[in-house]
Amino acid sequence: MSHTAHIPSHRKPRRSASKLALRAGVAGGVLSTLAVAGASGPATAAEPVTETIELPTLTTGLSAQIAQSADVTKQAADQYELQAEQDAAATKAAKQAKKDLAEAKRKAEAKKKAEAEAERKAAEERASRSSARTVLAASSDVAAPASGSVASVIGFLKAQVGDAYVMGGTGPNSWDCSGLVQAAFKQAGVSLPRTSQAQSTAGTPVSLSSVQVGDILYWGGAGSAYHVGVYIGNGQYLDAANPSKGVVIQDLSGYPASGAVRVL
Incomplete structure (x- = not known):
């Protein structure tokens, strides 16, 4: 060892x-x-290992938030676009309303001017008619009737020359034949029937060869006459003829009467 x-x-x-x-x-x-x-x-x-496992969850939530944010942004953009369209429409409507108002005012002014012009012309026409009546009355070649009552009838009739003819008219500016005759004799205190048929039998019948100023002339049969007028002398009569002529003086030779009656 x-x-x-x-x-x-x-x-x-x-x-x-x-x-x-x-x-x-x-x-x-x-x-x-x-x-x-x-x-x-x-x-x-x-860091704990468990946090690494939670990363996919965080990523999914973030994606959802991004998507939601994109939706909100799109909705806001759509809202702005809609608001812009509404504003444009409102502006257009306001312009159109302003244009329509201006057009309405223009038409109203034009209508007012037209009415004023029509009234002016009507006034001139009335003045001209009145002047013509005055001249006609002053220069009449009708022999002065013996009766003052006949003179009032003829004077009234001549004052209506130029008035319109209207069926059923009784004045003061439009007449039919019997309405004018009735109104004329009323100036002399004579009350005549309203229709031409009745007036053709009022008073005393006279022959056309002996007719005098102030006699009522009629056309048609006595009692069934369809038209009347008043003899004013010199082979003329005055009547409310028709819608185209109105109240005029005419020659008997152009439209001979059927008969006559005397009431004054």
Whole structure:
């Protein structure tokens, strides 16, 4: 036995190759893990692994928010566009209303001017008619009747020359034949029937050869006459002839009467 045999050896026991390989592999894995953790930064290394699992949820929520924001933006744009269209329509309507109002005012002014012009012409016509009547009365070639009553009848009739003929008219500016005769004799205090048929039998019948100023002339049969007038002398009579002529003086030769009656 060696003199050193009783002294324990300071050498460590030799480890087996398999154990050394195992430990080396574990150490390498640990070092690799540490290297990866170190590359991701201290903050990431400190975070729990569970947060990494929640990342897909955060991404989905963010997408929803973006989509919602896009919808809101589109709705706002649509609203602005609608408001712009409404404003444009309102502006157009206001312009049209202003144009229509101006046109209505123009038409009203034109109508007012036309009415004023028509009234002016009517006044001139009335003045002209009145002047013509005055001249006609002053220059009449009818012999002065013996009776003042006949004169009033003839004067009234001549004052109506130029008036209109209207069926059923009794004055003061439009007449039919019997209405004019009735009104004329009323000036002399004589009340005559209203119709030409009745007037043709009023008073005393006279022949056309002996007719005098103021006699009533009629056309048609006595009692069934369809027209009447008043003889004013010189082969003329005055009557409300028809709508185209109105109240006029005419010659008996152009339209001979059927008969005559005398009431004055």
